[in-house]
Structures are given as structure tokens and as C-alpha cells.
Amino acid sequence: MDETVGIVAREAGKSFGQQIFIVDDDDAQRDSLVWLLESHGHVVRAFSGARDFLAVWNGNPAGCLLLDVRMPGMSGPELFEELTRRCSALPVIFITGHGDVAMAVTALKKGAADFIEKPFSSDEVLKIVNHCLTRESEERAHRCARADTARRLGQLTRRERQVLDLIIAGKLNKQIAGDLDISIKTVEVHRARVMEKMGVSSLASLIRRIVSARL
Secondary structure, rough: OOHHHHHHHHHHHHHHHOOOEEEOOOOHHHHHHHHHHHHHOEEEEEEEOOHHHHHHHHOOOOOOEEEOOOOOOOOHHHHHHHHHHHHOOOOEEEEEHHHHHHHHHHHHHOOOOOEEOOOOOHHHHHHHHHHHHHHHHHHHHHHHHHHHHHHHHOOOHHHHHHHHHHHHHHOHHHHHHHHHHOOOHHHHHHEEEEEEEHOOHHHHHHHHHHHHHHH
């Protein structure tokens, strides 16, 4: 993770605590997963059905969803499709029996994060969940970093943006002055303002911020 994303990740963590959502109609399996995950320090919210989850879900993408494939009413894949329609960024891990692996593979192709096949071990669940949470946190940090960069770019004046583009292109102050028909001193002033508004203290940090946002 680069410097910019790391900083934004720490800031995001202050207001976006990760939660693990469980949607499973099997009471024993649901309670077992809640106990396992809570005993390892995770914040867990469990639901016996897909519609119960949708009734309280507020769109927070921080964390992940453990979702059983086969449930009465709205099935796991149907809930996944509904979340996709709502442009949800919440990673989904399917809980599947042997006969449902094909459905889980289809869901992976549509953007699901992973699947766990029953019967599963505690170590397997923790490994997959922790990997998913780490990846979600990094992806959320990248989204926050891109949004922060876009906000900062929007604060630049037209001339400052021109100077920035030429800096990113590798031009020296003297070359930028010639391209824009302004003095080197003026370039230096604009350059200092660009660095301040972009929240960086070095050319390398500036370039990393812009490149990361474009990626």
C-alpha cells in the first residue's frame, strides 16, 4: 500500500469500523459462526433471512457478508443480485454445500469475493474471512484516496492545473515557464500552491498520488 493510501486508510478506519454480516437460516450454523468470529475480536451481525438483512442494511461497505446459498424466501444468490443492483461494494462470501458449488462459482464470476464449502473448519473460515477483510480495507482505502485526490484537484485553479500537468510530464521549472509563457518565479509560486493543495511535501509523493488516482 503506498503512502497516500496508507494515510487515507488510517483516516477511514476512524469512521468505518468493519462488521461481519451473517445471513443463514440454519440457527445452529449461524450461532456457531457468530461465536467463532466474535471470539476472535470481530463485530458480527447475524440474520436468519435475506429480507431481514435488507431491512436494516444501510449500504456500509466496510466488512464482509457470509451468505448461505440455500434459504427459504430470497435465496443467497438472489440477495447477492439485489445487492449488486444497489451498487453494493460489500464483499460476499458464499456458504455452500457440495451440490451448490456450481452456483458459487457463477457468483464468483459475477463479483462475489469467495465461497466456503460445508463442512468447513474454523481455521478455514477465519482464513477466508480475514483475507477478505484485509482486501476490503485496502480497496476501500484506495477508493477514499481517489476521492480525496479528486477533491484536491478540484481546488486547483486553471493555471495551477496546467503547471501540475507539466510537472507530471516531467518538465523542469524553466521548461514549464517557457511552455506557459510565464516567469520561473511564477512557476515556483504555482508549484508551491499545487503541493500545498494536493497535501504533499515532495515531487515523488505528488506523482504517486496522481498515478494512484488514475489507476
